[in-house]
Amino acid sequence: MTPNQSGMPSGKRLPAHGSAASFEDPLEPQASTTGASMTLLERGVVAVAGASLAALGLRGHPFARIALMGAGIGLSIVAAQGKNPLATALKIQQDPDTGETLVSDAVTIAKPADALYAIWRKLDNLPQLMTHLQEVRVLDDKRSHWTVKAPVGTVGWDAEITADEPGQRIAWQSLPGASIDNSGEVIFRTAPGKRGTEVIVRLRYKPPGGTAGAVVARIAGQEPSQQLRDDLMRFKREQELGFAPTTEGQTSGRAASEAKKLAGKGEQMQGNKQRSKQADGGTQ
Amino acid sequence: MKALIWQGTNKVGIETVPDPTLLLPSDAIVKITSTAICGSDLHLLDGYIPSMEKGDIMGHEFMGEVVEVGKDVKRLKVGDRVIVPFNIACGLCDHCTRGNYSACDNTNPNHRMAEALYGAVSGGGLFGYSHIYGGYAGGQAQYVRVPFADVGGFKIESNLRDDQVLFLTDIFPTGYQAAENCNIVKGRDVVAVFGAGPVGQFAARSAQMLGAAKVIIVDRVPERLKMAEAAGIETINYEQTDVLIALREATGGRGPDHVIDAVGLEAHGHGPGALMDTAKQKMRLNFDRITALRWAILSCAKGGTVSMPGVYGGLVDKMPMGAAFAKGLVFRMGQTHTHRYVRPLLAHIEKGDIDPSFVITHRATLDEAPELYKTFREKHDGCIKVVLDPWGQAVGKA
Numbered sequence: 001m002t003p004n005q006s007g008m009p010s011g012k013r014l015p016a017h018g019s020a021a022s023f024e025d026p027l028e029p030q031a032s033t034t035g036a037s038m039t040l041l042e043r044g045v046v047a048v049a050g051a052s053l054a055a056l057g058l059r060g061h062p063f064a065r066i067a068l069m070g071a072g073i074g075l076s077i078v079a080a081q082g083k084n085p086l087a088t089a090l091k092i093q094q095d096p097d098t099g100e101t102l103v104s105d106a107v108t109i110a111k112p113a114d115a116l117y118a119i120w121r122k123l124d125n126l127p128q129l130m131t132h133l134q135e136v137r138v139l140d141d142k143r144s145h146w147t148v149k150a151p152v153g154t155v156g157w158d159a160e161i162t163a164d165e166p167g168q169r170i171a172w173q174s175l176p177g178a179s180i181d182n183s184g185e186v187i188f189r190t191a192p193g194k195r196g197t198e199v200i201v202r203l204r205y206k207p208p209g210g211t212a213g214a215v216v217a218r219i220a221g222q223e224p225s226q227q228l229r230d231d232l233m234r235f236k237r238e239q240e241l242g243f244a245p246t247t248e249g250q251t252s253g254r255a256a257s258e259a260k261k262l263a264g265k266g267e268q269m270q271g272n273k274q275r276s277k278q279a280d281g282g283t284q
Numbered sequence: 285m286k287a288l289i290w291q292g293t294n295k296v297g298i299e300t301v302p303d304p305t306l307l308l309p310s311d312a313i314v315k316i317t318s319t320a321i322c323g324s325d326l327h328l329l330d331g332y333i334p335s336m337e338k339g340d341i342m343g344h345e346f347m348g349e350v351v352e353v354g355k356d357v358k359r360l361k362v363g364d365r366v367i368v369p370f371n372i373a374c375g376l377c378d379h380c381t382r383g384n385y386s387a388c389d390n391t392n393p394n395h396r397m398a399e400a401l402y403g404a405v406s407g408g409g410l411f412g413y414s415h416i417y418g419g420y421a422g423g424q425a426q427y428v429r430v431p432f433a434d435v436g437g438f439k440i441e442s443n444l445r446d447d448q449v450l451f452l453t454d455i456f457p458t459g460y461q462a463a464e465n466c467n468i469v470k471g472r473d474v475v476a477v478f479g480a481g482p483v484g485q486f487a488a489r490s491a492q493m494l495g496a497a498k499v500i501i502v503d504r505v506p507e508r509l510k511m512a513e514a515a516g517i518e519t520i521n522y523e524q525t526d527v528l529i530a531l532r533e534a535t536g537g538r539g540p541d542h543v544i545d546a547v548g549l550e551a552h553g554h555g556p557g558a559l560m561d562t563a564k565q566k567m568r569l570n571f572d573r574i575t576a577l578r579w580a581i582l583s584c585a586k587g588g589t590v591s592m593p594g595v596y597g598g599l600v601d602k603m604p605m606g607a608a609f610a611k612g613l614v615f616r617m618g619q620t621h622t623h624r625y626v627r628p629l630l631a632h633i634e635k636g637d638i639d640p641s642f643v644i645t646h647r648a649t650l651d652e653a654p655e656l657y658k659t660f661r662e663k664h665d666g667c668i669k670v671v672l673d674p675w676g677q678a679v680g681k682a
Binding site for chain 2: 246247248249250251254
């Protein structure tokens with residue numbers, strides 16, 4: 001077990017009784033607010049834009065003046081409040097202290113904690129478990145190199161395991177110099193009533209481009225919380241069934257046109273199908 | 285093969301589509317010998333269940349013969365005669381192992397859609413019942429793919445006719461579960477059933493089987509009330525009398541001990557609440573018209589059960605929660621855990637306790653199905669239950 005050092009999110013540790021954590025052990029909730037505080041730079045940009053619009057509104061057609069003044073004042077208020085209004089609307093979760101974006105979800109799986117832990121602890125399995133990852137290459141017993149698909153090509157960084165409690169919890173964190181500062185943990189707890197194991201995944205990252213980046217990513221469809229939900233459900237079903245349920249390729253009144261579409265597009269459906277391991281980094 | 289296709293709101297038609305194929309090793313293909321139109325199919329026809337797509341194959345009450353099995357299928361083999369519950373269950377998750385098959389965690393590939401609409405987590409997949417419920421192709425067709433075939437395919441080995449066992453796929457267990465959910469005290473409890481459609485008929489007869497002292501059914505369609513009367517069920521025609529007063533009289537002022545809402549989201553009825561519901565539903569401001577549910581709450585005895593096999597899809601307005609609270613009512617609802625009931629109810633049929641074919645009023649070929657959807661919806665021609673032969677040549681009604 002590695003003590004938690006160097007900026008791992010605090011207060012997330014489980015008391016370690018015996019070998020498996022239990023549902024009775026309190027799991028401290030993460031501090032989180034809906035919405036995202038803009039960085040100083042973002043606030044500055046918005047404030048300058050607001051002031052410029054307002055200044056433009058000092059002359060010109062009366063209607064244009066009202067519109068420009070209104071927009072300018074609006075942006076100035078946004079800058080003064082420091083909250084990205086789109087992030088609030090999109091329910092992006094943020095750590096109020098560190099400004100990191102938080103994504104978390106949980107699922108109960110009818111398998112013992114040790115077995116599930118073992119799958120996650122083998123880090124090169126992680127791309128099978130979490131769709132956004134392209135590759136995790138183990139460098140030594142603590143360090144690994146992670147690659148994610150990005151809108152253009154891939155992005156990579158080195159990470160290290162910051163906590164490893166067999167059967168209970170694994171935490172990791174990107175090393176200084178990473179292109180995206182990020183960390184995560186997966187917690188395994190025995191569920192009440194022989195229902196298997198509660199698997200809780202918590203990810204946190206500083207989106208490139210500040211809160212605007214987080215908003216753009218979500219609008220562009222890279223929805224991390226939905227992706228994590230899909231990932232956890234896929235993991236549960238792989239563990240409980242050994243496969244993913246599907247209707248892909250079934251007959252319908254659309255079958256003829258759909259067959260053509262599928263042939264043209266290749267596989268694109270998420271969640272229904274095993275991802276091809278050679279997925280090319282540019283698509284999605 | 286031929287299949288009944290949802291072509292848009294108020295539009296269904298027969299189309300020729302590719303035969304189904306095995307998609308997973310646990311699938312089977314069943315050649316359908318009998319299939320039925322369910323009252324809940326009318327909610328799809330009328331466009332009140334979100335996420336139907338043009339081209340979807342409808343139908344979730346079907347049975348037939350296994351013609352192909354995937355390599356992981358162990359219990360079924362080619363040639364077996366099977367009935368297939370309308371819901372799809374994995375048999376392995378926590379809910380399935382507790383017998384709560386309709387809450388299956390693992391069979392809905394579109395769980396995310398259901399979660400977005402209903403919050404929390406989705407139930408299992410259903411055949412032919414919109415993409416929120418998995419988007420599985422249905423069984424108003426000549427063949428169907430049956431996923432999780434070992435869990436969903438129930439062999440019928442006796443000589444019972446199709447029409448005697450077909451309704452084990454949905455409406456008989458659905459009516460039975462609704463009655464069972466009331467925890468009827470034998471020889472004491474009075475049960476009222478709103479809606480004398482097929483599920484209401486089975487709910488009322490199930491309440492009798494479970495020992496209700498008296499069963500009362502409420503509807504406005506004379507032939508439906510007559511069908512119930514034939515089984516010794518009391519009837520109230522709500523168009524000819526005030527239903528709440530009639531129920532008070534019928535129960536010495538106590539109200540029925542349990543009330544079953546076998547109507548769901550497209551209730552008819554009258555009064556300002558019903559008018560508001562209809563107006564809003566037409567404008568798609570809310571999904572659900574809840575006259576039956578309001579009457580159920582208002583009529584039910586203190587401490588009683590409001591059991592709801594009727595389907596609801598969205599939001600409800602003007603629900604008398606104050607009355608429900610004041611009377612301490614228990615609400616039970618949801619999709620039927622069909623798998624749980626197939627064998628015990630089959631035993632009842634084999635013993636002759638009930639012959640479910642009593643409910644059939646129309647037999648037709650699949651080609652005639654679009655016409656019969658309309659007949660059924662309009663309740664024309666005494667239509668209560670339609671059974672279709674996917675292979676028959678059109679000869680008209682039986």
